[in-house]
Amino acid sequence: GQNIDQPTEMTATEGAIVQINCTYQTSGFNGLFWYQQHAGEAPTFLSYNVLDGLEEKGRFSSFLSRSKGYSYLLLKELQMKDSASYLCAVTWVDYKLSFGAGTTVTVRA
Amino acid sequence: NAGVMQNPRHLVRRRGQEARLRCSPMKGHSHVYWYRQLPEEGLKFMVYLQKENIIDESGMPKERFSAEFPKEGPSILRIQQVVRGDSAAYFCASSPMPGNEKLFFGSGTQLSVL
Numbered sequence: 401g402q403n404i405d406q407p408t409e410m411t412a413t414e415g416a417i418v419q420i421n422c423t424y425q426t427s428g429f430n431g432l433f434w435y436q437q438h439a440g441e442a443p444t445f446l447s448y449n450v451l452d453g454l455e456e457k458g459r460f461s462s463f464l465s466r467s468k469g470y471s472y473l474l475l476k477e478l479q480m481k482d483s484a485s486y487l488c489a490v491t492w493v494d495y496k497l498s499f500g501a502g503t504t505v506t507v508r509a
Numbered sequence: 510n511a512g513v514m515q516n517p518r519h520l521v522r523r524r525g526q527e528a529r530l531r532c533s534p535m536k537g538h539s540h541v542y543w544y545r546q547l548p549e550e551g552l553k554f555m556v557y558l559q560k561e562n563i564i565d566e567s568g569m570p571k572e573r574f575s576a577e578f579p580k581e582g583p584s585i586l587r588i589q590q591v592v593r594g595d596s597a598a599y600f601c602a603s604s605p606m607p608g609n610e611k612l613f614f615g616s617g618t619q620l621s622v623l
Contacts, residue, residue, distance in 0.1 A: 433612070442600060442617055443552070448610035487551060495607035496565055497542060501551035 404500035406488050411506045418475045420503045422488030426469040433489040434462050434473045443487055483507045513603050515615035522591050523623050530618045533583040534603030541584045546598045596622045
């Protein structure tokens with residue numbers, strides 16, 4: 401199995417911070433993606449983590465702990481346009497890419 | 510450099526017909542992944558192909574579904590004798606090599622079976 405777990409929904413206020421957690425089984429792990437997907441559109445790339453630690457890209461940061469099978473995506477200074485589904489995806493050593501069910505983030509004014 | 514191109518964007522079929530979904534990867538990308546997404550659900554892996562080879566089809570239904578990625582031309586996902594349960598968004602993604610962070614998605618094909 402390649403269980404990838406993330407919360408179903410999160411709600412936050414414009415200007416706030418939201419952290420989306422993702423856990424996965426560590427066996428066979430290669431790397432972890434975060435994608436953003438607006439309804440009816442294709443997923444767009446946000447980040448890719450292979451090594452432990454935090455990577456920051458503007459308002460978005462992604463963290464990985466390989467030993468704990470844990471990652472999070474941090475969204476800062478939330479804007480209305482950040483309302484979307486955020487997908488955690490894991491690449492495995494056999495090169496398959498598996499997705500979690502996605503976390504729907506709703507930003508309120 | 511064009512992105513991953515999928516066509517058609519929308520496809521309507523009646524039960525029992527065949528559906529052909531096309532995916533042209535980005536230039537220089539020889540690895541293609543197909544995913545299916547039902548409303549309110551995540552992306553489900555279907556098949557991973559390299560040029561002229563199926564590497565992993567563990568996510569493909571055993572019957573009615575097939576995929577190819579010929580030496581020339583786009584990757585094709587073919588669904589024979591479609592049923593209403595096949596209605597979904599089908600996305601493909603391409604990469605220059607396996608396990609690479611440069612994995613990009615097409616806009617998807619929305620299949621509706623009447």
